[in-house]
Amino acid sequence: MNTSPAIELDPQLRAALGEAARLSESIGPPAPGIDGLREHAACSRRHWNQGGPDVPYGERTVPGPKREIPVVIYRRRASRAPLPVFVYLHGGGFTIGDQWANDRQMRELAQAWGGVVVSADYLHVPEHVFPSAVEEFAALLCWLHRHGNAWGIDGERIAIGGTSAGAVVAFGAAVALAGPGWLRAAVGVVGAFAADPDSPSMRSYGDVGLFPAAAAVAPMFANYLPGTGDRDDPRANLLLADPALLPPTFLAAAEYDVFRDGSAALAERLRGAGRLHACKIYPGMSHLFFGFTRSVERASECVLDIAAFLCERLGEPA
16 A cells, blocks of 8 residues: 555545455455456455446347457336447456446446446457457447347447546547447546556556556556557557547546556547547546445546536437
């Protein structure tokens, strides 16, 4: 836990991070291998997903390029008319997490907004490297556009979003699709949009006991982008992408996060193209904050901010 006097973590977040560390320790070390690491992460998330609104949900799959893509669909209430949809990807360093990782936050968002929320899994490192996850998510979006009506989804009103690595994959898919008109909005929460080791946020917060440490960032991207030229591909490096290919975008950044300046840099590019709705830096927060709505008010504030943005861009469902 960071104790630097220059960093004043929100007391609620500090308590949540401490509790998360104790829970992780009580679970015990992960079993060997990547599957053990993923199961340990899933167990660690269960506590934080407890409680919250009772929103109906269903598990489905969507045909993808390499597999049936698992998704969870949240719908606050039935509607005769098709509803707009927000399609979300979890974080996890391109390696861990699944469609249940932010179950509570997705229920809270569906309750606050009223539209359909779809939480999707995506192909992970090390089994699959770039551009597999981007291509899979693009295929999922196209399927929802063409066939979502069967699930009560308006295929002409789709928003995308993600946290950390999930935001990189989601935004990369929007670039790959070249800005279709039915893609109405994008949300990036603490997006890992830049890995510049010399950025002020990376230098300031990369070695102070907060997650992630700067030393872990370069290997994370090396594993995701192993191919020659991958880091110059605009589907992977959003700062090289044509910002006009992204829809109006809301960026949520944390004050004490190595990736904060990446969100700020992307915001400037989006602003120049008339695609930025807002870039909000949540004070006292660190990279993990969005997943702690159970006890951190700023995290709940972020959910409500996303709901308000979706209402503005896709409409407030009746």
